[in-house]
Amino acid sequence: MSKILVVDDSKVMRDMVVACLRGLAGATFTQAASGLEAIERLSLAHFDAAVLDLNMPDISGIEVLEFVRAQDRLKNLPIIVVTTRGDDDSRAQALAAGASNYMTKPFTPEAIVAAVSALLEPGSS
Numbered sequence: 001m002s003k004i005l006v007v008d009d010s011k012v013m014r015d016m017v018v019a020c021l022r023g024l025a026g027a028t029f030t031q032a033a034s035g036l037e038a039i040e041r042l043s044l045a046h047f048d049a050a051v052l053d054l055n056m057p058d059i060s061g062i063e064v065l066e067f068v069r070a071q072d073r074l075k076n077l078p079i080i081v082v083t084t085r086g087d088d089d090s091r092a093q094a095l096a097a098g099a100s101n102y103m104t105k106p107f108t109p110e111a112i113v114a115a116v117s118a119l120l121e122p123g124s125s
Contacts, residue, residue, distance in 0.1 A: 001026040002120050003046060007038040007064070008053040008082075013105070017051050017082065020109040021116055035059025039067055042074055049119045051112075054083040054094060062097050069098035078119035082107060 004027055008014045014031045021027060030045070032038040035056045042050070050068075054061035061081060068074045078100045083090065086104040094102050101115050 001028060002048040003028050003030065004116065005030050005032060005038065005041055005047045005050040007032040007035070007050060007056075007061070009033055009056045010053075013053070017112065020112050021051075023113065024117065024120070035061065035064045038064050042068060042071075042077075047077060049078045049080070049116060051080050051082055051116065052099075054081060054085055054090065062093060065094065065097035065099055080112075080115050080119060082112065 002024065004021065006014050006017045006029055008017070011033070018029045018031070021029070030041055030047070032041050036058045038052065039059065052061045052064060061083065065079060068077055068079065079098065080101040080103060081094045081099045082103045082105060084105045091102050100119055103111065103115060
């Protein structure tokens with residue numbers, strides 16, 4: 001069973017990501033509506049992967065990535081950034097901060113399923 005944290009300040013986008021990934025065998029989902037909520041959830045529970053937006057009102061996705069990578073227990077957590085930021089600088093910044101993969105919105109259901117499935121494969125992180 002895979003536990004996936006979906007972080008986005010838009011409930012519609014969180015629900016869309018969960019709907020796309022619902023077909024992953026044995027996957028369960030927890031949602032967080034902000035960077036701060038994501039850090040709280042990551043601190044209190046185990047997750048096998050996270051889908052993270054960059055643009056949030058309190059703590060940015062980059063700050064969440066930096067927090068996660070600084071924690072021994074979380075430093076290897078696979079994280080896919082899914083954001084509206086399609087520019088090279090944002091992509092480079094997210095990857096440098098520790099993102100495992102980077103996708104821009106809008107995305108196809110097939111693309112996000114493939115990206116998350118690849119992160120959940122043994123030995124992929």
